[in-house]
Amino acid sequence: MTGTATAGNLLRLSALDALELMRTGALEAAALTDAYLSQIAKNDKIVAAYLRLTTAEARLKAAANDAAPAADRAPLAGLPTAVKDVLVTEGVITTCASKMLEAYNPIYTATSILKLAEAGIVMLGKTNMDEFAMGSSTENSAFGPTRNPWDPERVPGGSSGGSAAAVAAGEAIWALGSDTGGSIRQPAAFCGVVGLKPTYGSISRYGLVAFASSFDQVGPITKTVRDAALMLQYLVGKDPLDTTSVEHPDVINLPQDKDLDGLSVGIVSELVGEGIDAGVKKVFDQAVKKMEAAGAAVCETSLPHVEYALPAYYILAPAEASANLARFDGVRYGFRAVGALADITEMYELTRSQGFGDEVKRRIMLGTYALSSGYYEAYYGQAQKVRTLVVEDFERAFDQVDLLISPTSPTTAFRLGEKTGDPLTMYKSDICTIPVNLAGLPGISIPAGLADGLPVGLQLIGPAFSENMLLQAAHSAEAVIGFDAVSPLIERAD
Amino acid sequence: MVSDDDVRYVARLARLKLKSAELDRYSRQLSGIIDHINKIAELDLKDVEPTSHVTRLENVFRADTPWSSVSQEKALLNAPEAEAGAFKVPQILEAGEQ
Numbered sequence: 001m002t003g004t005a006t007a008g009n010l011l012r013l014s015a016l017d018a019l020e021l022m023r024t025g026a027l028e029a030a031a032l033t034d035a036y037l038s039q040i041a042k043n044d045k046i047v048a049a050y051l052r053l054t055t056a057e058a059r060l061k062a063a064a065n066d067a068a069p070a071a072d073r074a075p076l077a078g079l080p081t082a083v084k085d086v087l088v089t090e091g092v093i094t095t096c097a098s099k100m101l102e103a104y105n106p107i108y109t110a111t112s113i114l115k116l117a118e119a120g121i122v123m124l125g126k127t128n129m130d131e132f133a134m135g136s137s138t139e140n141s142a143f144g145p146t147r148n149p150w151d152p153e154r155v156p157g158g159s160s161g162g163s164a165a166a167v168a169a170g171e172a173i174w175a176l177g178s179d180t181g182g183s184i185r186q187p188a189a190f191c192g193v194v195g196l197k198p199t200y201g202s203i204s205r206y207g208l209v210a211f212a213s214s215f216d217q218v219g220p221i222t223k224t225v226r227d228a229a230l231m232l233q234y235l236v237g238k239d240p241l242d243t244t245s246v247e248h249p250d251v252i253n254l255p256q257d258k259d260l261d262g263l264s265v266g267i268v269s270e271l272v273g274e275g276i277d278a279g280v281k282k283v284f285d286q287a288v289k290k291m292e293a294a295g296a297a298v299c300e301t302s303l304p305h306v307e308y309a310l311p312a313y314y315i316l317a318p319a320e321a322s323a324n325l326a327r328f329d330g331v332r333y334g335f336r337a338v339g340a341l342a343d344i345t346e347m348y349e350l351t352r353s354q355g356f357g358d359e360v361k362r363r364i365m366l367g368t369y370a371l372s373s374g375y376y377e378a379y380y381g382q383a384q385k386v387r388t389l390v391v392e393d394f395e396r397a398f399d400q401v402d403l404l405i406s407p408t409s410p411t412t413a414f415r416l417g418e419k420t421g422d423p424l425t426m427y428k429s430d431i432c433t434i435p436v437n438l439a440g441l442p443g444i445s446i447p448a449g450l451a452d453g454l455p456v457g458l459q460l461i462g463p464a465f466s467e468n469m470l471l472q473a474a475h476s477a478e479a480v481i482g483f484d485a486v487s488p489l490i491e492r493a494d
Numbered sequence: 495m496v497s498d499d500d501v502r503y504v505a506r507l508a509r510l511k512l513k514s515a516e517l518d519r520y521s522r523q524l525s526g527i528i529d530h531i532n533k534i535a536e537l538d539l540k541d542v543e544p545t546s547h548v549t550r551l552e553n554v555f556r557a558d559t560p561w562s563s564v565s566q567e568k569a570l571l572n573a574p575e576a577e578a579g580a581f582k583v584p585q586i587l588e589a590g591e592q
Contacts, residue, residue, distance in 0.1 A: 366524060
């Protein structure tokens with residue numbers, strides 16, 4: 001490998017392939033980390049996937065890995081990893097892409113990162129996102145937008161846009177994101193990579209800055225489905241520091257090479273009709289045909305209440321956010337407004353008005369409205385009932401089929417600025433992913449092809465804790481779809 | 495329809511101070527979003543139980559054993575203002591009040 005390794009080759013390696021090369025001594029972790037760091041140096045001025053690099057620590061960790069005998073190395077040793085800036089890292093400024101946390105230096109590290117660090121990953125840096133994970137384009141970052149590696153005039157999706165763009169640009173071998181309403185899957189779809197949102201409770205949320213606690217889930221963004229399964233193996237588990245976390249009932253397997261014989265798949269009929277772009281639909285239909293040819297029994301399945309998922313989500317998630325973000329008060333950590341402050345109320349108000357961006361304020365107000373006296377029952381109470389209907393829709397569907405599929409997002413990556421003026425249009429970008437969060441289910445987006453040169457994602461949804469079946473089906477689908485395009489930024493590195 | 499007064503009231507509850515141009519924009523945008531949200535009123539939800547937890551987790555208990563927590567020094571590390579080992583805020587009580 002060393003003899004033939006070009007920068008482009010190293011940037012195309014999956015995490016599993018890189019591990020194998022490092023195990024046999026054909027590749028050094030230092031060389032791998034250097035390849036990604038130089039790709040960042042070359043391209044991140046334009047892509048802006050990272051908010052902060054941890055270059056020196058990354059080089060040290062990679063070198064330490066190379067110095068250790070192969071038998072003593074941790075299982076994920078040497079894998080250059082990007083981390084969404086919503087996960088706190090002790091000693092590394094963690095901003096949530098907000099002015100509110102611009103200088104916040106966490107005093108602890110998120111469980112998910114601790115676990116991956118113990119398994120040997122090399123953290124390259126912290127990635128850009130929509131402020132406090134609220135958004136679908138990464139344009140809501142207080143530090144400027146990230147650009148899509150396939151077309152810099154377009155958004156990478158969001159809120160984990162920095163993590164998805166980093167993987168698509170060859171600026172990380174894989175990445176961590178978080179998904180509250182589609183924030184892993186939609187940017188993965190827009191950037192032509194794989195994104196997995198695991199079952200609610202599978203992964204500890206300790207150290208994940210809270211947006212909507214009954215929806216938030218950490219997950220991998222990777223080049224391949226097998227890499228997503230690999231990272232998931234090290235992320236799952238009950239954590240006493242997150243009481244909503246549970247022990248996953250299964251040991252997570254790496255998917256095997258096999259066809260889709262015996263798998264029944266339901267196309268969510270409500271998510272392939274009106275509102276889905278023709279180009280997306282065409283790529284989706286082709287992917288379905290390939291899955292059928294590989295043995296899957298495909299039918300149409302209805303989720304009758306799915307059209308109510310978006311309205312219910314935009315009551316529940318902002319309601320939870322308005323409570324969670326009450327902690328940003330300028331007292332214990334984070335930004336505080338300066339100047340003559342008449343009293344503590346003025347300090348709170350100025351701190352929050354100056355520290356939060358537009359979309360965050362909008363959602364806090366929306367949530368406060370939904371929880372306020374006189375509206376609580378009509379909005380919050382009713383939305384929790386709608387949530388039950390959506391959960392039951394999925395349960396009925398899974399009595400009929402093993403898995404459900406849909407496009408991941410109704411469109412491909414849109415242009416910067418195209419949807420910033422109208423919040424509701426932006427929210428509709430997550431119409432296919434939000435129902436999955438309402439029901440707490442696992443969902444994965446895999447690249448299905450290109451429409452006008454831009455990636456289209458295929459979403460697969462499984463019952464709660466069905467990650468092994470979901471990942472196996474996604475791996476088999478990935479193989480028959482045969483998507484092997486990479487972004488121009490990786491092509492140019494050859 | 496969300497009026498400027500509604501937005502002003504909600505902002506006050508959320509401890510946000512809005513400029514008048516913001517008031518106008520937010521009341522327009524929140525009206526649009528709430529119109530969409532009102533779609534759930536079409537549903538008959540009389541006999542539906544609200545979801546309290548998606549994976550139906552109930553009471554989580556742990557042993558009541560003491561364990562070490564964050565030190566005072568560490569807890570104050572990110573404080574915008576601290577004094578004598580405590581967070582410092584603008585005066586809350588009037589002179590003479592306790």
